[in-house]
Amino acid sequence: MLSDGTHYGDELKDRIQPLTERTKLLQKRFKHKTKGSRSWRALKKQIAKLHLRIRNIRRDILHKATADICKNHVCISMEDLNLKNMTASARGTVENPSTNVRAKAGLNRELLLRAPGEAGRMLEYKLRLRGGMLIKVPPQYTSQTCPVCGHVSSGNRISQSIFVCEKCGHKANADLNAAENIRRAGRARIAGAAGSQELSPGTCRRAA
Ligand SMILES: [Zn+2]
The missing domain is CATH 1.10.287 (Helix Hairpins)
Incomplete structure (x- = not known):
């Protein structure tokens, strides 16, 4: 999703x-x-x-799916399910940020849990060929965080497919909700890499 x-x-x-x-x-x-x-x-x-x-x-x-995704998105955030690799790729992101690309999609479960490593590798090289990048974000709390009020609780995810915030009542498809959190985490990471400059929605910028 x-x-x-x-x-x-x-x-x-x-x-x-x-x-x-x-x-x-x-x-x-x-x-x-x-x-x-x-x-x-x-x-x-x-x-x-x-x-x-x-x-x-x-x-x-x-x-097919990764090619399709890369056609429409240049900057993709994805849960990093391999924490060992996370620091390395985060560093790579800081050192090699790409210019002037559209930030978008947070990717998650449906495609990735089934073959996260393989999908990630495919996305990474396909994006790189197009001058984009894959941003890996820590997977913690992406499924438990409310994107509206920021409340984090395992109780927010009332079932595999439904997210309802305990605090503000925000309701969403659980996977879509997690994808939104991943997208934001990726954008925050790019913003950090760009010297915490405010980024306009949907834009990645090269670090100064
Ligand atoms: Zn909330």
Whole structure:
């Protein structure tokens, strides 16, 4: 889900789910086979083939989705689910900020939780080719923060899909809400890199 409400992930789910279910079934059967037997080997091959197919479908969809996103956005903020890499990429952002690009989308769950590393890498190089950048932000509290009043609580997220602020009552789709928080965190990071100059909405600037 992007902060503008664009939603990716359905195609991924629709195409991959039946295959993962089939894989699970075969794996269950595989356990009961005699190791090294002909049917054991045949089943092993079949499972490997399914894994490969799932990987290819995921990659194909991710390529299409990330290309689509990069067409419309030059500056993208994304939850960094790998905290170890976070400081490194944050430093990279400060040292190599891009000029005159439109800041927009905070990306999250639908696309990324399913393959965050891969999607992030694709976005990063595709954005770089176009002169943009990927901003990774810490994932903490992005799903628990109210973008209207700033109240942070795990109680704000009343279900997987619904966000209702305990304090001000702001109600939103939980993923969209998180995406908005990610977008803001990314913009704050760019503003920090630009010597805390006030940024106009939707604009990234080169650091002084
Ligand atoms: Zn609130």
